[in-house]
Amino acid sequence: xxxxxxxxxxxxxxxxxxxxxxxxxxxxxxxxxxxxxxxxxxxxxxxxxxxxxxxxxxxxxxxxxxxxxxxxxxxxxxxxxxxxxxxxxxxxxxxxxxxxxxxxxxxxxxxxxxxxxxxxxxxxxxxxxxxxxxxxxxxxxxxxxxxxxxxxxxxxxxxxxxxxxxxxxxxxxxxxxxxxxxxxxxxxxxxxxxxxxxxxxxxxxxxxxxxxxxxxxxxxxxxxxxxxxxxxxxxxxxxxxxxxxxxxxxxxxxxxxxxxxxxxxxxxxxxxxxxxxxxxxxxxxxxxxxxxxxxxxxxxxxxxxxxxxxxxxxxx
Amino acid sequence: xxxxxxxxxxxxxxxxxxxxxxxxxxxxxxxxxxxxxxxxxxxxxxxxxxxxxxxxxxxxxxxxxxxxxxxxxxxxxxxxxxxxxxxxxxxxxxxxxxxxxxxxxxxxxxxxxxxxxxxxxxxxxxxxxxxxxxxxxxxxxxxxxxxxxxxxxxxxxxxxxxxxxxxxxxxxxxxxxxxxxxxxxxxxxxxxxxxxxxxxxxxxxxxxxxxxxxxxxxxxxxxxxxxxxxxxxxxxx
Numbered sequence: 001x002x003x004x005x006x007x008x009x010x011x012x013x014x015x016x017x018x019x020x021x022x023x024x025x026x027x028x029x030x031x032x033x034x035x036x037x038x039x040x041x042x043x044x045x046x047x048x049x050x051x052x053x054x055x056x057x058x059x060x061x062x063x064x065x066x067x068x069x070x071x072x073x074x075x076x077x078x079x080x081x082x083x084x085x086x087x088x089x090x091x092x093x094x095x096x097x098x099x100x101x102x103x104x105x106x107x108x109x110x111x112x113x114x115x116x117x118x119x120x121x122x123x124x125x126x127x128x129x130x131x132x133x134x135x136x137x138x139x140x141x142x143x144x145x146x147x148x149x150x151x152x153x154x155x156x157x158x159x160x161x162x163x164x165x166x167x168x169x170x171x172x173x174x175x176x177x178x179x180x181x182x183x184x185x186x187x188x189x190x191x192x193x194x195x196x197x198x199x200x201x202x203x204x205x206x207x208x209x210x211x212x213x214x215x216x217x218x219x220x221x222x223x224x225x226x227x228x229x230x231x232x233x234x235x236x237x238x239x240x241x242x243x244x245x246x247x248x249x250x251x252x253x254x255x256x257x258x259x260x261x262x263x264x265x266x267x268x269x270x271x272x273x274x275x276x277x278x279x280x281x282x283x284x285x286x287x288x289x290x291x292x293x294x295x296x297x298x299x300x301x302x303x304x305x306x307x308x309x310x311x312x313x314x315x316x
Numbered sequence: 317x318x319x320x321x322x323x324x325x326x327x328x329x330x331x332x333x334x335x336x337x338x339x340x341x342x343x344x345x346x347x348x349x350x351x352x353x354x355x356x357x358x359x360x361x362x363x364x365x366x367x368x369x370x371x372x373x374x375x376x377x378x379x380x381x382x383x384x385x386x387x388x389x390x391x392x393x394x395x396x397x398x399x400x401x402x403x404x405x406x407x408x409x410x411x412x413x414x415x416x417x418x419x420x421x422x423x424x425x426x427x428x429x430x431x432x433x434x435x436x437x438x439x440x441x442x443x444x445x446x447x448x449x450x451x452x453x454x455x456x457x458x459x460x461x462x463x464x465x466x467x468x469x470x471x472x473x474x475x476x477x478x479x480x481x482x483x484x485x486x487x488x489x490x491x492x493x494x495x496x497x498x499x500x501x502x503x504x505x506x507x508x509x510x511x512x513x514x515x516x517x518x519x520x521x522x523x524x525x526x527x528x529x530x531x532x533x534x535x536x537x538x539x540x541x542x543x544x545x546x547x548x549x550x551x552x553x
Contacts, residue, residue, distance in 0.1 A: 078504070079355075082355060082504045082505065082506060083506060085504075085505060086490065086505045086506040090493070092461065092493075092496065095496075095499050095501070095503055096501070098503045099501050099503050102503065102504060284506060285357055286355075286506075
């Protein structure tokens with residue numbers, strides 16, 4: 001019996017399951033819209049249609065080869081960082097520092113392609129963190145310096161450094177545990193599917209049972225029931241999918257599900273905090289029905305690095 | 317077709333290699349820079365005239381403005397689109413003049429007093445007579461990033477001669493951040509492009525200019541309300 005033959009098959013089944021889920025969602029909306037034609041279903045329909053696009057791009061991205069995957073994921077970081085910079089105020093003097101900040105994206109993904117973990121993990125938090133303020137000081141404008149330097153670095157840390165952990169899952173050595181289970185694409189699928197399903201589950205539980213607000217000043221629609229129900233659902237899903245897609249034992253997989261459920265919520269509300277501060281509802285309009293790309297990636301900015309280090313500490 | 321021939325960039329005498337260069341420029345530079353590097357959100361694209369003669373009036377903050385307006389059009393239509401640009405800026409240096417006329421495809425406009433031997437807007441008249449879509453920047457100059465300058469009168473004189481041609485205001489928000497006057501590297505930002513309803517020519521010049529200015533200001537408020545924070549400028553200049 002060969003794990004090599006089995007491992008991709010698990011990926012195929014998982015991807016088929018994702019498509020079935022989408023078909024189910026589309027059908028449900030279509031039926032509901034027929035049953036209750038007076039309600040406005042446009043937003044939900046747009047949202048599901050965009051989900052189809054996201055899933056198609058995502059599947060192509062993880063299933064061709066490592067180089068293609070990294071190119072697509074670095075482009076996702078680029079879009080997210082661009083959306084962030086469009087949203088936050090910047091100083092006109094910082095034109096060139098902003099350009100250098102963008103250049104950090106291909107370099108960061110090159111370290112991943114190269115599998116150079118040491119450089120991947122310090123490049124943005126150390127070298128870019130030290131370089132950009134120096135470059136900004138050379139321009140000589142000190143007014144608004146701290147604000148400009150910190151918001152630039154916060155953007156790079158969330159949209160590039162944090163998200164790039166998802167990409168590093170692709171280059172983890174597949175035979176570290178002697179098991180061929182848990183190749184890169186399957187780990188990415190596990191992380192992304194759980195994070196996104198967690199968002200959906202929290203929304204649905206909140207709609208069904210939610211009463212008491214959990215953090216009303218930041219996100220008035222989030223409820224305790226949504227958070228608890230969502231995290232529990234994600235824990236269950238993590239336990240179910242872990243042994244199929246990852247090298248994790250059932251206990252560790254359930255814990256990973258809980259980790260993703262809780263920290264996904266935190267990523268979501270942290271981005272809500274930013275939006276509320278800037279006085280916007282959505283971060284952009286790249287994804288019809290969702291808002292901007294950061295509205296979709298907000299939870300991943302927390303779950304990607306935290307799941308990555310959890311898994312790496314335990315198994316690699 | 318046209319009453320007076322003009323030495324530079326007469327829109328009616330296009331050679332095959334000029335066509336090729338312009339298509340390569342739009343497909344190889346304008347589209348990638350504005351659609352991938354920057355990223356456009358276009359509101360009311362359906363209001364954009366795809367057939368000439370028509371006049372598009374846009375706010376002007378950056379050299380990227382022309383690239384952005386080009387990429388609103390499909391490749392099959394783009395040869396029909398001609399931006400008017402300042403002769404004293406683009407035709408001073410021989411290389412720039414060649415590039416601007418043959419690759420970008422600008423129509424040179426002579427800024428300043430109109431008492432010259434050649435009518436300053438002659439090229440624009442020719443373009444409209446030939447059925448082109450003419451792009452005008454009525455502010456005349458790029459000015460301060462993301463600020464609107466006083467509108468010039470050239471458009472009013474042009475429209476007086478062709479009162480039936482639609483004049484469509486287009487407002488672009490964010491290009492002054494991406495690459496303002498004096499900056500040479502485009503830095504990626506998402507850009508909002510808002511196509512407005514056509515505006516009618518009015519025989520009172522001040523009235524016409526005031527109305528157009530009001531349209532631009534309304535579009536600017538709409539775009540600014542959409543989350544794009546703009547940049548702050550501290551240097552005393």
